[in-house]
């Protein structure tokens with residue numbers, strides 16, 4: 001992955017001000033952004049996804065300009081084709097696991113995939129994450145780990161340009177967290193899909209950090225490779 005981020009954003013919330021001023025280049029396939037709560041990790045990830053517009057700067061991925069304030073470029077999120085996973089998994093509650101994953105494949109073509117329909121790319125990821133027996137279940141009946149698998153399957157089924165994960169394992173207990181890390185790491189190695197993962201857990205950096213950058217107070221504090 002060739003990712004270049006050089007962005008600035010000023011945010012004001014009541015009497016609190018926050019200034020994001022982050023610049024880095026990364027050639028590693030898997031990048032982990034570490035940092036304490038409130039250091040600007042989510043804002044940086046949202047800027048890459050196209051869910052937050054910086055005041056200034058640029059973002060390039062794989063030679064494609066996603067954002068360039070000086071040239072007036074700001075690709076909408078859907079055109080960036082990122083697999084973005086929030087902390088709370090964000091599965092659609094009225095759709096089964098299969099429909100949720102198919103929604104990822106189909107995007108705008110199948111806004112509401114029929115329960116019967118089996119899209120090959122959805123089935124592939126349902127199988128890869130061991131969800132076949134739960135394919136007709138609804139999200140509220142799943143455990144945290146199962147929901148996480150379903151959300152990852154949906155994100156990967158869309159064949160994203162990159163997978164952007166915001167604290168993906170924070171809600172899981174320690175043994176499950178270790179299993180999910182190993183599982184995702186193995187599956188990603190097969191796809192070649194680049195990963196940007198944000199976390200405050202050094203174990204995530206150890207598992208996924210071909211490169212590890214640390215944020216503090218909205219700025220890059222350290223950078224390193226593993």
Ligand SMILES: Nc1ncnc2c1ncn2[C@@H]1O[C@H](COP(=O)(O)OP(=O)(O)OP(=O)(O)O)[C@@H](O)[C@H]1O
Nearest residue numbers: 011012013018035036037038039040041042043044
């Ligand atoms: N829409 C907003 N308006 C004003 N301030 C915001 C907004 N979004 C985030 N902030 C502030 O920006 C700072 C960085 O937020 P961010 O969500 O990027 O932190 P984080 O490093 O991801 O933290 P956490 O690990 O707790 O998720 C915080 O102080 C937050 O209050």
